[in-house]
Amino acid sequence: MNRFLLYPGAVLAAALIWAASAGTVSAADSQPAPDTVEFYNQRIVPILKNNCTECHDASKIKGGLRMDTYAFLRMGGDDGDILTPGDPDNSPMIQAVRATEGADLVMPPKYTLAQADIDTLVAWVRAGAHGPGEDTQIQTASATTPPAPQRTAAPPTNLKVLPKELTNAQVRQIMDEWSDALGADCNNCHVQDPSKVSASGKPLMDYVSDSKQEKTITRVMVRMVENVNKSYLETVPNSGLPVSCGTCHRGHLGPEPFIPPVHTTTQSAAN
Ligand code: HEC
Ligand code: HEC
Ligand code: HEC
Structure with missing residues (x-):
């Protein structure tokens, strides 16, 4: 915070750029709507950075899943897609963070996300899980059948020692x-x-x-x-x-x- 005070010019410049990009939107509407790319950048990315990418980025691709860019998020993990845009209840990522009892997958593994963060993720998925570059990156997925994530929750069939x-x-x-x-x-x-x-x-x-x-x-x-x-x-x-x-x-x-x-x-x- 103090750093900003040292550079009032920088703050002013940033404010001008912001004002220009925000167009006619007034300051009261500064919260991005859940169906916007801004919502992903401002609200979703910080949640993922603080709670998920420690295990889901290039250095540690747990479950075959990276969450450090939107494109990776939409590629899903070893068990397939983790998001069903518009349908949080059928999105493995949401199921995992809700951590309901007996859930196949509980994320993050060692604690539960704040309810406000869960609500933010749910709102984003319900509004279509939009993010930067989605038109080019994931057209193939949505152009065919609607994605139906299927986690292999079926009971194990080939246990020989366990x-x-x-x-x-x-x-x-x-x-x-x-x-x-x-x-x-x-x-x-x-x-x-x-x-x-x-x-x-x-x-x-x-x-x-x-x-x-x-x-x-x-x-x-x-x-x-x-x-x-x-x-x-x-x-x-x-x-x-x-x-x-x-x-x-x-x-x-x-x-x-x-x-x-x-x-x-x-x-x-x-x-
Ligand atoms: C401490 C490490 C760790 C953190 C932090 C973590 N995960 Fe995971 N995650 C894992 C591991 C390990 C797996 C693979 C386990 C499995 O598939 O049974 C996994 C798998 C997943 C999968 C399933 C991928 C697939 O297709 O198999 C999802 C979805 C997921 N994590 C979401 C999240 C989300 C969302 C967060 C943050 C809110 C998060 N994880 C934070 C370790 C972590
Ligand atoms: C060090 C080797 C090793 C690693 C790493 C490993 N597995 Fe396994 N996995 C095995 C072995 C061995 C079995 C079979 C156990 C038995 O025969 O009783 C198995 C069985 C399974 C099964 C049951 C399959 C069935 O239907 O019989 C699942 C699901 C599975 N692993 C998922 C995972 C996931 C997800 C990860 C990564 C988080 C993982 N494994 C990491 C060795 C490994
Ligand atoms: C008493 C020591 C010891 C214990 C305990 C042990 N291992 Fe090993 N493991 C070894 C040694 C030694 C090798 C051979 C390493 C080599 O030659 O490269 C090995 C090799 C392996 C390999 C093959 C590694 C490769 O390079 O392909 C796997 C997989 C493995 N162990 C899994 C396990 C798992 C899973 C457990 C626990 C259930 C376990 N080990 C417990 C000593 C142990």
Whole structure:
């Protein structure tokens, strides 16, 4: 704030530019309407920046989803489109932030958005989820059939090491834990299904397929971890910590070898 006071000229210039672009709109109407690109820029982008892009931008594309530009937002994630313009109730992004009980997806994962922010997102989607460059970027999607986002909420069908009765949400939580422990993304262990694409043309993931070697190795790892804990650690008196994926992997897909420090004395090598 103080910085602005030092540069009254800059404020005046900005105000003039703003006034010019606002045309005949009076100052009282300065709040952009939800069906405008300005609404996206001024109201939606800050919510996404403060709560979402930490995990959904170029450096961390969780769930195959980037939210750092409007075009990426409209491309959706691994499970397809996240927005159904005009229909917040059928937009996975809105379902996720509403975090209703038993929801397949809860975003952000560790806290709930302020109700005012949820209301802002809902208003934007209801008004058509408009944003910069949408005419060029997403015409293909809206020109065909209306996008029908389909998250794969179906119960898992190909569990060989995890308990078969796990729900999709429970499996997703384990997947997030593995991803974090290994610093891996879903596509390190899962493949895309070239025959399935979202309304915006993005190939979807095929989580059921076993064609990735990492998925097969992971099953070996899961059995190993269970065995280490059950057959060995549980028999150690006062053993506190169970072994988990992170014990060895520590955020890396391939665990790094531990190289003990070199001893400077010559004696230790004898005997
Ligand atoms: C701490 C990290 C983190 C933050 C912050 C975060 N997400 Fe996510 N998000 C994830 C992970 C991990 C996944 C993949 C999990 C899955 O698909 O089960 C995901 C997946 C999603 C998906 C599903 C994508 C798809 O097609 O599978 C949506 C939609 C989503 N997030 C929306 C949001 C929104 C909106 C916000 C901010 C309000 C947000 N996320 C904040 C970690 C995060
Ligand atoms: C380190 C490897 C690995 C990572 C990373 C991983 N998965 Fe998995 N995933 C597996 C394995 C292995 C199974 C099968 C478990 C079993 O056989 O019991 C599986 C199963 C699944 C299933 C159940 C499929 C079915 O119908 O049987 C879903 C859904 C899934 N993963 C989603 C995800 C998502 C979403 C992510 C990213 C957030 C992810 N996975 C990250 C290894 C991984
Ligand atoms: C006792 C240590 C240890 C634990 C615990 C462990 N791993 Fe591993 N994991 C390894 C080692 C060692 C390798 C082989 C690394 C190599 O040769 O590149 C490996 C390899 C893997 C690979 C293949 C990596 C690649 O480069 O393709 C995956 C995937 C994997 N582990 C997943 C898991 C998961 C998931 C868990 C938890 C259920 C787990 N691991 C627990 C030690 C461990």
